[in-house]
Amino acid sequence: MRRVPVLSWLAALLAAAYFLVPLYATFKFSLQMKRGELSFESYRSVLSSDLFLQVLGFSAMASLAAIVLGILLVVPTAYWVRLKLPGLRPLTEFLSLMPLIIPPVVLVFGYVRIYGTGSVLPLTMTEAGTNLLLVIGYTVLSLPYMYRAVDNGMAAIDIATLTEAAESLGASRLRTVATVIFPNIRSAIVSGAFLTFSISLGEFVVTSLLSRPGFGPYMVQIGQDYAYQPAAIAIMAFAFTWICMVLMELFATARPGQGPFRRRKGKKG
Amino acid sequence: MSFLTLTDITKSFGANTVVRGFDLAVEKGEFISFLGPSGCGKTTVLRMVAGFETPSSGRIAVEGRDVTALPASKRRIGMVFQAYALFPNMTVAQNVAFGLKIAGMERAAIRARVAEMLELIALGHLAGRYPYQLSGGQQQRVALARALAPKPDLLLLDEPLSALDAKIRVSLRDDIRAIQRELGITTIFVTHDQEEALSISDRVVVMHQGRADQTGSPAEIYNRPATRFVAGFVGHLNTFDAHVGRSGTLFFGGRSFPGIVPEMREGTRLTVALRPEALALAPRGPGDLQIGGTVIDTNFLGSVIRARVRIAGISVAADMFNQSGAAAVPAPGAEAALWFSRDDLLVLPARADA
Ligand SMILES: Nc1ncnc2c1ncn2[C@@H]1O[C@H](COP(=O)(O)OP(=O)(O)OP(=O)(O)O)[C@@H](O)[C@H]1O
Ligand SMILES: [Mg+2]
Numbered sequence: 001m002r003r004v005p006v007l008s009w010l011a012a013l014l015a016a017a018y019f020l021v022p023l024y025a026t027f028k029f030s031l032q033m034k035r036g037e038l039s040f041e042s043y044r045s046v047l048s049s050d051l052f053l054q055v056l057g058f059s060a061m062a063s064l065a066a067i068v069l070g071i072l073l074v075v076p077t078a079y080w081v082r083l084k085l086p087g088l089r090p091l092t093e094f095l096s097l098m099p100l101i102i103p104p105v106v107l108v109f110g111y112v113r114i115y116g117t118g119s120v121l122p123l124t125m126t127e128a129g130t131n132l133l134l135v136i137g138y139t140v141l142s143l144p145y146m147y148r149a150v151d152n153g154m155a156a157i158d159i160a161t162l163t164e165a166a167e168s169l170g171a172s173r174l175r176t177v178a179t180v181i182f183p184n185i186r187s188a189i190v191s192g193a194f195l196t197f198s199i200s201l202g203e204f205v206v207t208s209l210l211s212r213p214g215f216g217p218y219m220v221q222i223g224q225d226y227a228y229q230p231a232a233i234a235i236m237a238f239a240f241t242w243i244c245m246v247l248m249e250l251f252a253t254a255r256p257g258q259g260p261f262r263r264r265k266g267k268k269g
Numbered sequence: 270m271s272f273l274t275l276t277d278i279t280k281s282f283g284a285n286t287v288v289r290g291f292d293l294a295v296e297k298g299e300f301i302s303f304l305g306p307s308g309c310g311k312t313t314v315l316r317m318v319a320g321f322e323t324p325s326s327g328r329i330a331v332e333g334r335d336v337t338a339l340p341a342s343k344r345r346i347g348m349v350f351q352a353y354a355l356f357p358n359m360t361v362a363q364n365v366a367f368g369l370k371i372a373g374m375e376r377a378a379i380r381a382r383v384a385e386m387l388e389l390i391a392l393g394h395l396a397g398r399y400p401y402q403l404s405g406g407q408q409q410r411v412a413l414a415r416a417l418a419p420k421p422d423l424l425l426l427d428e429p430l431s432a433l434d435a436k437i438r439v440s441l442r443d444d445i446r447a448i449q450r451e452l453g454i455t456t457i458f459v460t461h462d463q464e465e466a467l468s469i470s471d472r473v474v475v476m477h478q479g480r481a482d483q484t485g486s487p488a489e490i491y492n493r494p495a496t497r498f499v500a501g502f503v504g505h506l507n508t509f510d511a512h513v514g515r516s517g518t519l520f521f522g523g524r525s526f527p528g529i530v531p532e533m534r535e536g537t538r539l540t541v542a543l544r545p546e547a548l549a550l551a552p553r554g555p556g557d558l559q560i561g562g563t564v565i566d567t568n569f570l571g572s573v574i575r576a577r578v579r580i581a582g583i584s585v586a587a588d589m590f591n592q593s594g595a596a597a598v599p600a601p602g603a604e605a606a607l608w609f610s611r612d613d614l615l616v617l618p619a620r621a622d623a
Contacts, residue, residue, distance in 0.1 A: 161354040164321055167341040168348035169368035169419065179367075183358040
């Protein structure tokens with residue numbers, strides 16, 4: 001007879017309860033905006049708020065910009081280091097982890113000092129400059145994840161040999177990166193991008209210290225002023241994060257040529 | 270003028286010199302193998318020909334044109350790697366078409382050439398598959414087709430068969446040789462497997478510590494090794510310390526052989542060697558010479574039986590064909606006489622300067 005591992009199950013249930021109970025409570029609470037009935041009123045209220053859409057749009061744009069900047073920064077660096085300077089890998093890895101060690105507050109105060117009024121490059125003086133700093137900040141905060149994802153993606157294929165194979169067939173460096181390297185680490189880049197997006201979208205410290213109209217500060221403000229709407233936002237954010245995770249998983253496990261966005265082609269005889 | 274010439278090539282990585290004074294002239298359409306133990310610099314020389322490494326000194330020329338400083342992408346070479354290195358995001362057909370697209374060929378011409386190449390490697394039915402859906406042998410065939418598709422001047426293969434199992438290794442190597450003959454493409458093939466090198470090459474370059482120890486046809490390499498290293502690396506070899514006595518008498522294996530090295534000076538120390546197949550239990554011709562000792566054991570190797578005989582304190586291997594009517598296999602402990610012809614005796618420099 002097989003013994004049911006009672007203790008393990010109990011532990012798992014307890015752990016699950018830890019996060020399922022508050023989730024359930026928040027969800028239930030978010031439905032109780034109208035007295036005496038369950039409704040999606042709080043969600044309607046949030047989604048119809050102009051300010052909500054505005055801050056969400058702003059943060060989404062900034063996050064997308066951070067993704068682009070991150071890809072442009074990380075992909076060529078990781079490629080070059082793996083190809084030509086393998087001795088530098090520990091260093092780049094360490095550098096990419098720095099944002100986990102340095103608190104965002106320190107980072108943003110550093111920015112304000114270096115790029116503030118009276119500095120050589122007073123970025124904080126203009127709206128566009130501050131937005132640029134925000135995007136750079138997001139890129140830095142998500143660097144550890146982006147670098148990890150891309151570097152792992154490159155480890156999974158033999159970068160050096162594929163590059164040489166392409167070159168022996170006459171391909172230039174740029175063409176090699178565009179047609180051979182990039183498509184083969186696309187899933188890694190996409191998962192790095194989703195991580196960047198979920199980190200940047202609700203980011204609070206950098207956004208509020210640069211006083212940008214982002215989603216993070218908005219949530220905090222709402223939390224102080226309203227009761228039901230923050231619960232609705234929390235649930236939506238939770239759902240969004242999960243969607244991101246699922247998409248990431250899909251991309252990360254996709255085989256080359258059969259990813260979620262595979263171009264369909266007629267079967268050739 | 271040779272098709273490919275390597276002149277006095279040297280390559281160092283930092284303080285470590287891995288290729289020294291390497292010279293080679295390859296004729297058009299020739300199949301050359303680089304043979305040598307791990308770390309002797311075979312890959313490094315091949316990569317310099319390909320353009321992936323730059324020689325520290327020396328000159329590489331194709332048809333008299335200096336290509337030493339030309340990047341790999343401009344050299345018109347086809348390269349096949351040990352790890353296949355197919356592009357994982359492309360189908361078999363797309364892989365083969367890659368070099369053609371870069372060459373700016375017309376779509377229809379590309380399609381025709383891809384079909385032709387896939388026919389050559391007999392994988393036309395797998396054109397739509399991705400590399401991960403192929404076996405190792407199939408992947409390596411595709412890699413060969415991809416390398417040959419743009420009609421390169423030179424085909425370079427770096428241990429292309431090492432990752433495959435024994436049966437495929439033999440059949441694919443014969444296919445490579447057949448395709449190479451059909452296309453008449455000048456080819457350099459790197460391997461550390463002497464059987465592979467000897468069986469498919471026009472000429473073999475035996476490399477040792479960054480140098481070409483000997484360059485010659487498989488028969489020359491096997492029958493007349495130029496150095497002790499070549500003799501020992503290519504095939505099994507029984508070696509004996511020997512010295513020359515008065516009037517060309519050679520002393521080794523506890524015996525003397527009067528007058529067989531008349532050109533040697535008395536007192537010269539040298540090494541002599543005999544292949545296992547050069548030794549027989551009975552004389553095979555008039556004038557055969559003889560050494561003798563005690564049989565240690567016999568090993569059944571299929572088509573041959575190898576006896577190990579202790580002669581003057583060293584173990585000597587002798588091969589006999591496993592055929593009916595052959596002399597009886599001696600029992601361990603028995604005395605045995607081993608006969609050889611003067612022509613099979615390899616005379617090499619003594620150990621010190623090997
Ligand atoms: N990029 C490099 N940097 C430093 N040393 C290198 C480099 N490439 C090769 N070497 C050294 O050069 C020597 C020859 O290497 P090479 O790869 O040419 O040997 P090989 O004959 O191909 O051996 P194998 O049969 O194991 O492939 C080795 O000692 C190796 O450590
Ligand atoms: Mg090698």
